[in-house]
Amino acid sequence: MGLQTYGLLKCKVINKQEDRANYQPHYNVHVQAGIEQYRISINIKSNNHPSELLFYANDDFRHPMTTKLKEFGFGFFEKPDVFIDYIRGNMGFKRENMSKVLLDLQGPNNDVNDILDTYIGAAILSLETELYVFGAKWTNRNTSEPDQIFGFHPSMGIHDIHMNQGNYGRFQGDNGVGQDGCILLHIPSKDQWIGLFLAFQSQSWETDDRTGDMKVVKS
Numbered sequence: 001m002g003l004q005t006y007g008l009l010k011c012k013v014i015n016k017q018e019d020r021a022n023y024q025p026h027y028n029v030h031v032q033a034g035i036e037q038y039r040i041s042i043n044i045k046s047n048n049h050p051s052e053l054l055f056y057a058n059d060d061f062r063h064p065m066t067t068k069l070k071e072f073g074f075g076f077f078e079k080p081d082v083f084i085d086y087i088r089g090n091m092g093f094k095r096e097n098m099s100k101v102l103l104d105l106q107g108p109n110n111d112v113n114d115i116l117d118t119y120i121g122a123a124i125l126s127l128e129t130e131l132y133v134f135g136a137k138w139t140n141r142n143t144s145e146p147d148q149i150f151g152f153h154p155s156m157g158i159h160d161i162h163m164n165q166g167n168y169g170r171f172q173g174d175n176g177v178g179q180d181g182c183i184l185l186h187i188p189s190k191d192q193w194i195g196l197f198l199a200f201q202s203q204s205w206e207t208d209d210r211t212g213d214m215k216v217v218k219s
Contacts, residue, residue, distance in 0.1 A: 002164075002176025002212065003136040007078040009033060009040075009158050010069075011131050013123040017149055018113040019044065025103060026159075027116045030150040031131060033074040039147055039157035040133055042183075044112045045103045048169075048202040053112055053162075054098035057119070061092065061184065061195035069132055069184070076137055076158075084134045084180040086163050086197065087205060093197065095205045119185060119196060128188050135161040135181035163197075165212035166204035175212035 011031035161181035204214035
């Protein structure tokens with residue numbers, strides 16, 4: 001079935017909030033795209049064992065897609081012709097290049113909250129950094145209800161900002177090809193691109209080229 005609302009959001013960062021809770025924690029980012037506001041919810045702990053995420057950051061991300069991305073205006077674009085696929089998309093890394101990151105670890109710059117804070121915090125301070133967020137869009141049907149984290153309304157945002165294939169069990173329905181999530185940051189004055197990529201250790205990297213399902217199903 002895959003992600004029905006997969007797409008790309010081009011935006012700028014307004015605010016951020018860490019989350020170090022043990023139950024379904026998300027690192028949240030408040031962004032603006034034109035006149036619209038969104039909450040970017042980044043899953044930072046797996047529900048399946050092992051719980052630590054796999055993370056890869058590339059401070060000099062280079063890919064042919066960046067030329068096309070510059071042409072997008074601010075806003076959300078559902079199922080654009082530019083998409084992310086960790087396995088087939090020549091993204092410049094493989095599973096073995098990703099590092100295991102803990103949710104909360106004492107000390108600076110050593111857990112997933114700290115790492116995301118470094119990049120998102122810099123984007124807040126910058127007047128020019130643009131975010132390109134790949135994931136699934138969600139909206140609150142109650143348009144008068146403020147966002148539960150940042151208070152804006154109508155409340156809407158992007159989630160599933162991680163690899164979305166190779167899942168099994170109750171998350172198998174999210175599998176698909178060409179619909180992985182990530183965050184790309186662009187600093188126009190330097191024409192520098194930064195890529196932030198997340199995956200779960202339980203996900204298989206040997207997936208069907210049509211469905212995104214793992215080729216060997218776990219029992």
